[in-house]
Amino acid sequence: MNCECENNYEYHEFVECISSALDARDPYTGNHSDRVSDMACLICHFMGLPSAQTQEIHIAAHLHDIGKIGIPDRVLLKEGKLDDEEWALMKKHPQIGADILMKSERFSRISAIILHHHERYDGKGYPFGAKGEEIPLGARIIAVCDSIDAMSSNRSYRKAMPMEVCRSEIEKNRGIMYDPEIADVALKNWDKLTEIYR
Numbered sequence: 001m002n003c004e005c006e007n008n009y010e011y012h013e014f015v016e017c018i019s020s021a022l023d024a025r026d027p028y029t030g031n032h033s034d035r036v037s038d039m040a041c042l043i044c045h046f047m048g049l050p051s052a053q054t055q056e057i058h059i060a061a062h063l064h065d066i067g068k069i070g071i072p073d074r075v076l077l078k079e080g081k082l083d084d085e086e087w088a089l090m091k092k093h094p095q096i097g098a099d100i101l102m103k104s105e106r107f108s109r110i111s112a113i114i115l116h117h118h119e120r121y122d123g124k125g126y127p128f129g130a131k132g133e134e135i136p137l138g139a140r141i142i143a144v145c146d147s148i149d150a151m152s153s154n155r156s157y158r159k160a161m162p163m164e165v166c167r168s169e170i171e172k173n174r175g176i177m178y179d180p181e182i183a184d185v186a187l188k189n190w191d192k193l194t195e196i197y198r
Contacts, residue, residue, distance in 0.1 A: 015062050018100075022069045026076055032149055037061035039145035039193055040138075046185050057138035060113035064142050067097025067114070091126050094118055113138035117146065120177045132179075140179040144170065144186050147177070152197050163194055 040061035044054035075086045098115035101107040116139035123131030151166040174183035
């Protein structure tokens with residue numbers, strides 16, 4: 001997919017440089033982030049968001065898992081499900097990613113999106129339990145896209161779910177895990193949004 005914000009060379013040169021460090025450790029994360037960022041860009045387009053905001057969300061989506069660079073290999077690359085201790089370590093990656101981006105004032109809003117991308121609309125996510133519109137719009141968009149790709153991808157502990165099951169999960173969790181407006185946009189444009197998986 002050709003996202004309109006890919007035309008900004010300076011931003012995308014930066015994205016490619018920083019994300020290549022994580023790809024070297026975990027190639028899955030890089031491919032996952034590409035797909036999430038493409039879907040996020042599409043949702044921004046469907047919502048009619050301004051170009052500058054779309055670009056910001058697209059880059060945040062591309063870098064949303066960059067904090068995993070600070071997660072130990074024994075956790076990040078583990079075959080199978082994580083135990084409680086390992087899961088607690090994995091849940092630190094939004095904060096680690098936000099801290100990386102906060103080094104530059106220019107990326108402060110992108111940092112905030114990354115920090116909150118695992119929050120839930122009902123306030124039961126992490127790291128802070130933020131809810132509803134307390135969560136940055138970009139993070140709410142990424143949450144939907146991140147879930148679609150996670151469910152649609154093979155993992156060491158399960159096979160990819162069928163697309164109709166993924167769609168049902170998004171619909172079932174609108175207003176619970178996901179902003180209902182964003183979930184509705186995704187559901188309305190499902191075929192275009194998930195074309196990459198067919």
